[in-house]
Amino acid sequence: MTEKIAPIEQLKIDSNYLRGTIQQGLADPITGAISEDDNKLLKFHGSYQQDDRDVREERRKQKLEPAYSFMIRARLAGGVITPTQWLAFDKIATDWAQFGLRITTRQTFQWHGVRKPHLKLSLRAITDALASTIAACGDVNRQVVSASNPLLSEHHALVQYWAEQISDAFLPKTNAYAEIWLDGEKVDALTQGDEVEPIYGKTYLPRKFKIGIAVPPLNDVDVFAQDIGLIAIIEQDNLVGFNVAIGGGMGATHGDDTTYPRLGSVIGFTTPENVLAVAQAIITTQRDHGNRQERRYARLKYTVDTMGVESFKAEVERRSGVFLSAPRHYRFEQNGDRFGWVKAANGRWHLGLRIDSGRLMDTAQGSWLSGMRAIAQIHQGHFRLTCNQNLIIADVATRDKAKIDELVAQHQLDGYQTQSGIRSTTIACVALPTCGLAMAESERYAPVILPKLEHLLAQHGLTNERIVFRISGCPNGCSRPYLGEIALVGRALGRYDLRLGANFTGERLNVIYKQNIAEEEILSTLNELFSRFAKDRVDQEHFGDFLVRHEVIAQPTQKLIPLVLQSA
Template identity: 65%
Template sequence: MPSHLEHIKSESRLLRGTIAEGLADTVTGAIAESDTKLLKFHGSYMQDDRDIRDERRRQKLEPAYAFMLRARLPGGVMTPAQWLAFDALASNYASSGLRITTRQTFQWHGILKKNLKASIAAINAAAASTIAACGDVNRNVICNTNPIESEAHEAAYAWAARLSEHLKPKTRAYHEFWLDGEKLVGEEAANEQEPLYGPTYLPRKFKIGIAIPPLNDIDVYSQDLALIAIIENGELVGFNAGIGGGMGATHGDPATYPRLADIIGFVRPENLIALAETVIGVQRDWGDREERKHARLKYTVDTYGVEATKAEIEKRLGFALEPARDFHFDHNGDRYGWVKGHAGRWHLTLQVESGRLLDTEAHTWLSGMRELAHIHTGDIRLTCNQNLIIANVAAEDRDTIDELVARHRMDGYKRYSGIRQHSIACVALPTCGLAMAESERYLPSLLLKLETLLDRHGLIDAPILLRLSGCPNGCSRPYLAEIALVGRAPGRYDLRLGADFQGQRLNQAYRENVDEAVILEVLDGLFGRYAGERNAGEYFGDFLLRVGVLSEPRKIPLKVNA
């Protein structure tokens, strides 16, 4: 029997529901529960401030409802003018500045219901959109932009943008609600269709990412459709395609798990859109619509098998995929500082802790980036590691950019430890309704304690991938970290260890449901062993496997360079 949400989608009139009526209701700051599910397709989640939820309940007040809004920004690329528009939105309507997500886009928190339409309209006025940033559709298409170094990189980004536009929902509801578009009536309304998704869209969200070797800075194996750009003699000749990646899981439910994508072959650029449509179509038709926890493509692939799923894809395509091409990944982090690209242009990558852009005593990110956007003649890019790139800078403008960055103290990466430079945290409390423990707010204090341990062992500069997640759903991709904390309850986490530095191996649960004292004690001992027994250039996760702290993983993704 289809899940309750499947009925909501089927009866929604292509994502309309009663959203319009709910937005017009001034008695409450909320909308109907069924409409919150549909609102995700429009790029927004209804949330409330969990820090004050109990107090408001005692005062017999409804929760402090507000909305999170997320942009669809393929490849995380924007103009300085767009940055200024997004900054203005944060100042005018949001509660906590700009936040870079792990899918190369912005999200804004704390937007009141009365301001939601104006906020979405402002994003569209800036030549961006929020449709399909959330929901059971293909979401923001991510792409290696760290940084553009060749014409082939530009071609890969162009494909990300093209996929994003081609695969977005076709319903007119978005324009009706947010952009004062003309409402469909009569025969036109009756004939409105979603040619790819159908009236119930996908069983769950769907994610596409493009990585450009040797950098795996998007964690391509975590994508439903993983595309690895193959560049030969400076030309983008096609993509190795992988299926079935995904990070989400549920505590205590072994039927849910993170999974890495399996590479099934090579596709030429002219067939890429057909492949994406076909994989989405297979998931639309084969995916589990009864149990949402089991509805991602990774479970479909495991239910039917990789070979059977590949065969169905090829059958629908009408041709067989070519054998996968050779490639190699070096690492999956960002490279900070200046990097020279092609055509004499330069790119500056800056670290933004947890992706949170605010003006504080430590950093004046909002003011600094506002000033920069007024003078910058290139573009600005977001990374999947919550950082940003001042891209396409002329050589003669570097000194000006450096002075501005230093004045606003946005150059912290120069002084950061190795583990701090490679840390990610999801939002978690107080706004995320799924959070079981702190993440973003816990990261600063945890880092200080970990740095104390690492410094004592002479490891302060050792690059170590650290990721925090307030729940097991995996927005911060914790299962691909050398050290990960996955929230269980307030102050308690699963400690997971042992992913690699290329994003090609999942970590393993090492301690479950433990508090900070246990976590620090365990890591202190392991850091001590790592300092004394590691090989030259050996990463922490690889060391843990080599010395037997962790067992060899049962499954690694297909790597055609092996």
């Protein structure tokens, strides 16, 4: 008897390799939407259908359909783009999107508010800029993130090379993308070979899949939040290979203890020439053993915990033919970004800019969209997007620094010079009004709550203390809230779970301290803890470590899959 599969699995089987009826839905002028099934398939092409929840009720009263639009996400391995690409992406944001450009927590760009008639035009423009959106969403390996630390320029090119190799190796092979968005034209990286999916098959993966590469001592990609985390091992100034971590993931569901965030488990070390084979073995093991009956248990973390880490590792070694040796020594010091000018070993300069929630728009606080447009028009190097929603103007010659500085100051992009420690680490997801999963505000709440936190910290002499702060509008974890020393996870409008106790290097999960509380209690609770921290901390101690040492919270532990799932 065939096991019952989730409806999305049957949809993938019936989709004719991700085609569905997307083309027909795009051509329908009667509605601004496409069908629910096609929206699920559209994710594999790098887009989601959304609607503006701020006006949803008013439009319902007027007997109008929701204000539908589409989010588009680019696939930019390692977050590296050229000035020419920047200008092309800026034009899409200006001509067809709302809310400017947005840097995501996966080191790429999103466009929000694109109407259906402009969706194909936008994807074609992204392709014309020598980029793509395929597999930026959906049940496939998504955007591969990679270290952006400007002090590691001598290693960045090689790590970036492997990010691109991994990204290309696990692209879907279907021709559907070219047929729907490029009028059947073939794009070499997207449409090579016959109409088969040699790695994914007709059902692709059970859920989304994420890969990240970090270069110690900076864990700027939160490598343990990835399905596959690769920790680059540099010995005698050479990349000798990668420690491999499996099973990281941030999503959970309120009130359901069978779902949980998980840190990746380090299972061994492999050399660069074997990393693709090992990654493919992990992906295909997840393909064949992942849960396709219950979607909430379908991420790799649950597969690893169901099989057991050692059994999963043995299966990876069997499939890849690669023996994973003992992990090599490494040490992380922090998991955030650097700001300001940094000179690399090759004599080139890199300017790190802090961007609130990654949102590049022209506002009274700074003309980010037009300012970066002006910089892209004269910049001779490249740009790096970071996993913390920030930006690096990279590879700048000494003679060009003054002009970059002039444009940064002119457009008020220099807030990094006076930012507080907690602001420098803050990440917020999009949440309302466009995210259909949001339970509370996040991006729009960050500029409300941050000044109040900064006021409290200043009272205790902690203005410059870097405390990792994350805000999420729901428990799905796009802003990686479970790795915040302080995190707010949305429960309802104006109400959040307060989570505390992750560490500064992204190697420990936080725990719930108080549930379902509003701003007044959030601030009063943190004010008391800030006071204790200021008085009783030891030298160089971080906030999360202080809370654990003083037993304000229990020592966080890695949560294992409940027995109920072992037989699911």
